[in-house]
Amino acid sequence: MVGLRERKKQETRAALSWAAIRLIVERGYDRVLVEDIANEAGVSPRTFNNYFGSKAEAVASRHLDRLLRMADTLRERPADEPLWKAITHAMIEEHRPGPEVRAHPRGDRDVWTAGLRLMFEVPAIQAATLRAGAQAAEAVAAAVGARTGTDPATDMYPNLVAATVLAAQDLASKTFMVTGQSINVLIADAMRQIAAGLPPPKP
Amino acid sequence: MVGLRERKKQETRAALSWAAIRLIVERGYDRVLVEDIANEAGVSPRTFNNYFGSKAEAVASRHLDRLLRMADTLRERPADEPLWKAITHAMIEEHRPGPEVRAHPRGDRDVWTAGLRLMFEVPAIQAATLRAGAQAAEAVAAAVGARTGTDPATDMYPNLVAATVLAAQDLASKTFMVTGQSINVLIADAMRQIAAGLPPPKP
DNA sequence: TGAGGAAAGTGCGTGGCACGCATGTTTGCG
């Protein structure tokens, strides 16, 4: 049962995050005040900091949500599916624009890549994004642990897998941004190389 | 030729970083002002921000330096050494306390682990540390690219290797912090698993 | 060797941010 309270809260959170991204893409990071974002989202400036600890965190929160959904998706893959196949599926799955993206006005490719660019180029946002990745890695490690019968608290294995997966995700995004190749292909390629032990290319 | 100017600068930088770590370990992150750190390092508060953009960055800078030295070390390994062996060597090499650590009063194990703890537990420092890792990853990718004849700008391979190596480094540190196992053993183990393609454990 | 210039250190001022606290307002539940 999801109360109206919880729903409103998620809406406000999403509105703030969207507003932050949109305004910062338009004007640049330090020409956007917290006040602007709050106004855009129809909420008081003080409320902004009830949801996010900083502008950067607001921008990164959409990334975090996506990664956490990926971890959930991984949990729901059939248990007898091979690990690497399940992970690759989960990753690709979450790169399809969700309903809230389609519902949003002008949530198209340009805005998406512009947002990506922020994540890699604005120092404060890069830091927040990486931190989101670290949080998500815990969730992924838990999922991998559940699937392989290893304990993330004592065993490096699931954490290694999680960290590697997150790295592949970041790298595929970065490469997509630069070369424009299909992100699904990039992800699949990265995962294939990792599962093969990253052997040096034979020249 | 290294002028006195450059030397002084590095000394000030190191003094600020040390002061930041020491004070924050003692009192906690938000009970240390930039002013305190500057005083401790014998420099004006304004000067602090000529070296670092934030308290967190000052703490993370030692980590960054270490990782960059690791990239250099990797470049200097014999060219005919297998890639994974060279990387593992470089990683372990840089985990020996350098001369500036031994020279420093009380630069012992407890301070080291306390500093590590900061990196994982204080949000702002975690973010700065991760960002340092991302910077270092570029240097490592360049070294791997040089060694394998791949181009980090266009090829995912060296970047995948770099990201994975950095992840192993972080994870080994974290595991060391929790379990107290030998960091060298942890690094070697992590690298072995990665080079083997992270196969799921057969129960 | 000493004068010019670049780089580093410093003091001051400012806009903005993160957050504690107190208060009003909405929501869920018995």
Added chain:
DNA sequence: CGCAAACATGCGTGCCACGCACTTTCCTCA
């Protein structure tokens, strides 16, 4: 319907990051 908890808001505060102008220190080259 009414109460308690959760949430939104306003206000105030301490700190921070940084621009600018000025002084001091060091390097270079004629």
